[in-house]
Amino acid sequence: MKYETVIGLEVHVELATKSKIFCSCSAHSFGADPNDHVCPACCGMPGMLPVVNKRVVDFGMKAGMMLNCDINRVTTFDKKSYYYPDLPAAYQTTQWFAPVAVNGLVEIETSKGKKGIRIKQIHMEEDAGKLVHDIREDTTHVDFNRTSVPLIEIVSQPDLSSAEEVEAYLERLKSLLRYAKVAECEMAHGTMRCDVNLSVRPEGSDKLGVRAEMKNMNSIEAIKRAIDYEVARHIDAIENGTEELRQETRRWDDIKGKSYAMRTKETAGDYRYFPDPNVMPVVIDDEWFDSIKASLPEFPEVKKAKYMELGLSEYDATRLSESIAIAECFEDALSVCGNAKEAANWVISEVTRVLNAKGMSYEMLTLDGKVLGKLINLVLESKVSRANAKKILDAMFEDPELDPIKYAEENDLVMSNDTGLVDKVIAEVIAGDAKAVADFKGGKDKALMALFGKCMKQLKGNVDPATLRTMLIDAINKL
Amino acid sequence: MYNVKIDCSVAKKVIADDMILTKGVATTAGSKMLEGFMSLFTSEALVRLEEKGYGLVGKAKVGEFGFDLLGETAVNGALTADGVLKLAAAEAVLANEADVALTMDINGSVRRAAAQTGLVSVKPTYGTVSRYGTIPVACSGETVSLMAKNVADVKDALAAVAGHDPKDGTSLPDSMYVTDAATPKRIAVLTDMLANVNADVKAKVDSAVAALKADGIEVVEVTNDKIAAAKVAWNILMSAELCNNVSRYDGVKFGYRTPNFTNLDELYMNSRTEGFGELLKTAILFGSETLSTDNYMKVYDKALRIRRVVVEEFKRLFQEFDAVLMPACSTLEYTVDAVNNDKYMAFNENFYTAPASISGLPAVVAGGVQLVGKAFSEDKLFTLAEKLEKEGK
Numbered sequence A: 001m002k003y004e005t006v007i008g009l010e011v012h013v014e015l016a017t018k019s020k021i022f023c024s025c026s027a028h029s030f031g032a033d034p035n036d037h038v039c040p041a042c043c044g045m046p047g048m049l050p051v052v053n054k055r056v057v058d059f060g061m062k063a064g065m066m067l068n069c070d071i072n073r074v075t076t077f078d079k080k081s082y083y084y085p086d087l088p089a090a091y092q093t094t095q096w097f098a099p100v101a102v103n104g105l106v107e108i109e110t111s112k113g114k115k116g117i118r119i120k121q122i123h124m125e126e127d128a129g130k131l132v133h134d135i136r137e138d139t140t141h142v143d144f145n146r147t148s149v150p151l152i153e154i155v156s157q158p159d160l161s162s163a164e165e166v167e168a169y170l171e172r173l174k175s176l177l178r179y180a181k182v183a184e185c186e187m188a189h190g191t192m193r194c195d196v197n198l199s200v201r202p203e204g205s206d207k208l209g210v211r212a213e214m215k216n217m218n219s220i221e222a223i224k225r226a227i228d229y230e231v232a233r234h235i236d237a238i239e240n241g242t243e244e245l246r247q248e249t250r251r252w253d254d255i256k257g258k259s260y261a262m263r264t265k266e267t268a269g270d271y272r273y274f275p276d277p278n279v280m281p282v283v284i285d286d287e288w289f290d291s292i293k294a295s296l297p298e299f300p301e302v303k304k305a306k307y308m309e310l311g312l313s314e315y316d317a318t319r320l321s322e323s324i325a326i327a328e329c330f331e332d333a334l335s336v337c338g339n340a341k342e343a344a345n346w347v348i349s350e351v352t353r354v355l356n357a358k359g360m361s362y363e364m365l366t367l368d369g370k371v372l373g374k375l376i377n378l379v380l381e382s383k384v385s386r387a388n389a390k391k392i393l394d395a396m397f398e399d400p401e402l403d404p405i406k407y408a409e410e411n412d413l414v415m416s417n418d419t420g421l422v423d424k425v426i427a428e429v430i431a432g433d434a435k436a437v438a439d440f441k442g443g444k445d446k447a448l449m450a451l452f453g454k455c456m457k458q459l460k461g462n463v464d465p466a467t468l469r470t471m472l473i474d475a476i477n478k479l
Numbered sequence B: 001m002y003n004v005k006i007d008c009s010v011a012k013k014v015i016a017d018d019m020i021l022t023k024g025v026a027t028t029a030g031s032k033m034l035e036g037f038m039s040l041f042t043s044e045a046l047v048r049l050e051e052k053g054y055g056l057v058g059k060a061k062v063g064e065f066g067f068d069l070l071g072e073t074a075v076n077g078a079l080t081a082d083g084v085l086k087l088a089a090a091e092a093v094l095a096n097e098a099d100v101a102l103t104m105d106i107n108g109s110v111r112r113a114a115a116q117t118g119l120v121s122v123k124p125t126y127g128t129v130s131r132y133g134t135i136p137v138a139c140s141g142e143t144v145s146l147m148a149k150n151v152a153d154v155k156d157a158l159a160a161v162a163g164h165d166p167k168d169g170t171s172l173p174d175s176m177y178v179t180d181a182a183t184p185k186r187i188a189v190l191t192d193m194l195a196n197v198n199a200d201v202k203a204k205v206d207s208a209v210a211a212l213k214a215d216g217i218e219v220v221e222v223t224n225d226k227i228a229a230a231k232v233a234w235n236i237l238m239s240a241e242l243c244n245n246v247s248r249y250d251g252v253k254f255g256y257r258t259p260n261f262t263n264l265d266e267l268y269m270n271s272r273t274e275g276f277g278e279l280l281k282t283a284i285l286f287g288s289e290t291l292s293t294d295n296y297m298k299v300y301d302k303a304l305r306i307r308r309v310v311v312e313e314f315k316r317l318f319q320e321f322d323a324v325l326m327p328a329c330s331t332l333e334y335t336v337d338a339v340n341n342d343k344y345m346a347f348n349e350n351f352y353t354a355p356a357s358i359s360g361l362p363a364v365v366a367g368g369v370q371l372v373g374k375a376f377s378e379d380k381l382f383t384l385a386e387k388l389e390k391e392g393k
């Protein structure tokens, strides 16, 4: 029998607002000491009242619009009660009755073509803290830095049917949310986390199979492995009766490559949702709605099409539009240098080279594309050689304020227009290495490279390589 | 009477009940759970009073989390005189220890105390006085409340504390404070509230009606069983919110922690079992049930609807009347014996106070009776209260 897999995802994304959702503590505690970013409100002390951070609603609406959702013009917050030491007030403020966005659609593309994935809803909520287990002392410490950091949870309909589609969907969410600049979406940083709901049924059946839920998956590769494992487990159970499938929450052990049922105690519970009387319904009037709508970026496809109209290849256009940081860098560089091909090459090969060398993601790019444009101009105007321009680019990553021409002048990286100097250097190099000259004349091309390198070094790279090469050969031939 | 007494030489003295957070002075909520609890900040209402020259003379003891009948559940024992329950904040004012009591009206105990002692109190329109820095119990209806010997002192204190506070998300913008100060002409007496009161209370109502009539106010008897249904709904909403609000006291972060635990579940259960009193535990269990998936629509959601009905019924009455007069309690004294025999009296006596609690409407107690008005009509209610005060002298 043939089977089909039915998958729905619940994706938690940390919103990139400066402060937390209900207090003014910083929402970014990467590198901070435990409990550095807490106040009586976000550690649940009595007497503090939640005041909604408007930016969180801005970002929630933006995310909803990016995923083609309807925005609830009156959106409310509710309390979800459960006990856990990382939840200081023993309730999480979330959206249960009227989430900010509903009924969305996200288009994905896989080897099987394009497909629409429906979004059930996006709701805003606060994150919980973290427990830190101290093995030496056999104790557990609580860190509230992350409590009340704003999250959105994006709940899809069960429209996904393979690990490949899940990957495409998650990549698409990342791209769209990063385009809107509402979230980092870095699974490795925990700013994107994923719950997978999966069931398997005979192909064509309209009845859903028994559902397994895997919580808090934090890498796309792990998710793919977990899905493949679960699908095999379900089919095995259905066909061979190896086990009785139960609706349950399972934990994926990525090292062992297996999933385990969690004790029911860890998953059972009635969250006793009710409207939070301390948070007034948020009313999104036309002015607010329109201002968010107007602030939306172009979608990646629109940018890609525009880039192809500029004469770029589809490959280049795709690479440039994948990430908003890269797209903006390219557009800024282009606005200064006016040469799409050059700007594309610099961004695709050079900028990404430096990012890779530094182990940085596209989103961490702080380079000003306009300054890159200036650098490209220096190359196009033959003021700086390509090789030296790359050195300047490296320096630009270190110092965002850097002015390329000033830096070139100060560090002797300006191309020499003084052919007299070039002649002089060539003459010295030839005179100093008679063997290499003889080898070259004897037909060994490699020997020329040695001489070329010496000249280039003495000229500090400030000469056009092609010109140097011609002048060098001329000089040897004249001997 | 005091949980903490403070030396204070300021002319205008205020006593805060132990639901009002005070930096540097313990706030216990009358519970073992918060014994010795030191808040990191002071309530906005007290800060505003202090800015206007009031000085804090101490913290008045309260029943556990302030929602009981009249302080009978205080962890360190109820305040009583001759076998009769007394509310500490009211006693402090009567004994001239303080000019004003700053209290939380969670379930009407402040109004009951004012009615029984002849003090004046105001439970202001919901959202007009910041709840920042007050221990949360029943957030959708509880308000900061003020009590003093006369209308003028209550009025002054209210003027000091009222006004928008950005730290409270339910605090109304100043632009909404359109005080209705028109001279009151007609009031209604809600007869549903008179059926079960004793002769003392009935006498208070009668003399209040007589005084108002004598002053040219038209008094009309009305009946409204929908408003009278407020109690049932309020008990549900209050208990549910209470259950949720006191969940934070779990022995992990602050407050009482049991010494008897070997794992997390025991830490939670034993801390709360040992730290909370009986009435509170009853309310927690009741509240938790009303919010369960099975009961939410049947119970909690219905209570929310009754709240809307009560609000609508009051709105209808206020098209005709400037205020609704009703008692604040069924008797002018609660004996310790009576409360020992019926531990849940607080869930029944709030029949008289729940209508204003659930609807967020202002209520002024004076001359032993309660006047409920439409939102922002405090000045009108004070005008009526002054007439009752004049009569009393």
Ligand SMILES: [Zn+2]
Residues within 6 Å of the ligand: A020, A023, A024, A025, A037, A038, A039, A040, A041, A042, A043
């Ligand atoms: Zn905070």
